[in-house]
Amino acid sequence: MTRPPPKAGPLAVFDLGKTNSKLFVFAPDGKLLDERRTKPVWTDFRGRGVLDDEALFSWMSAELADVTAMHGVTGLMISAHGCAFALVRDGELLHPVLDYEQEIPDAVAAKIDPILPDFSETYTPRLPLGFSIARHIHWLETEEPERFAKTRSILCFPQYWVWRFTGRPLAEWSYLGAHNQLWAPLKRDFSSLVDRLGWRDLFPEIAPAGAVVGTTEVTLPDGAHRTLNVHNGVHDSNAALAYYRMTGLSGFTLVSTGTWVIIINLDCPLDALDGERDMIANVTVDGEPAPSLRFMGGREYDVISGGWDKPITREAVERVMTRGVFAMPSWAAGGPFPETTGEIVGGDVEGEERAAVAALYVVMMTDLSLDLIRSDNLLVVDGGLARIDLFTAMLGQLRPSQTVVRSTMSEGSATGAAALAFKALGLSPFRDETVPVAPSDVPGLEAYRDRWRELAAARRAAARASAAAIKEATG
16 A cells, blocks of 8 residues: 655655765754665766666665665655766656766767857856766767657756656756756856757756655565655755755855865856856856856875875875975866876875875865855865865865855755755755864965965966967967
């Protein structure tokens, strides 16, 4: 026998990142009841990197059934990383979800890149790989014309999972506006590219993040059935932004950290955004422009440090600073230094010292990014880096005119998704739980920052001059 859920019981939130997929269960009073984790599997399909969506859906379904049995879950909400989409028709996924970390063929790029909208329309720069899903959509349209011709709906990644659970195709503001070249923030409408390529009718109706949009039936381990409300999903960093705003904070810059470090400052004027430095306007869950800058800080730390996962002492940081060892950008695609290739200069480092150089790199990049996005207000650090005292303390030391606070639960995207879903049910259980960060007093940190900026700026200028010379020589 299937029973409808009560109006507001415990909520299951899937927070689907590029590197880690998580499930959290929140009580209606905001208490965290449970947490589960897995890693998504990326595989190959017809020569393209894709998500093993069936493996992930199997994990999601099994864990959802288990937490429903254990905690009496009555609702389901999804937060997901950017840059992913699905082509669907009725109940069929026509092509697996593409991995955004792959470049499109030159012939496809030659067709799509020249017709991408001006920065002043979408506030999205010309991004590599699949960081703009418009490029990847066009890739499939070009190389899989039969599959694309069958497409009834182009679904953004969170809405793909809503569709898997409910069968209902939908869209949502924060994901449509997440550097996709699909959305014109100031018009609150699809971009000229969408109409130019005839895609408008392929995007389904827009529903707000968190709105109840359907139900799904869960079969429990004992064979019983439960019906859960399903809420419309949300872009992860915008969920984090919504969370802190909903707890009462205003006039702040969010430093949302994970695989990406995404910095959002709603007080930054749009005309300050520099498209050549990966500065963009995301869109809030309410459809407002959200001036942002991002770099792949979590990924870069892992690459530079060699996967170091142990604590880093202040002494190790001071040793590499005294020696003048620097990690120069960039170690991943995108970010404020897309022209330069990552390199360690000033000496060889291994083990903890190499990790210290990696940590300093992320601090330096974050500090510079905050200047670029004109941050002079409260700094809120969320995500994995919020748990690292060394990172937040050094950031506080370099930003003496700003108060730095960190989240004590460090899962802003998942908690923001929960807050949006509970809001749709008339609940507001979360309160500001940030705590102040005590700045460090690392000797020479400011001088190290100044030298790092000099080196990074010189390398960027040289790379840009070289590219300009090559372009002029080749016509």
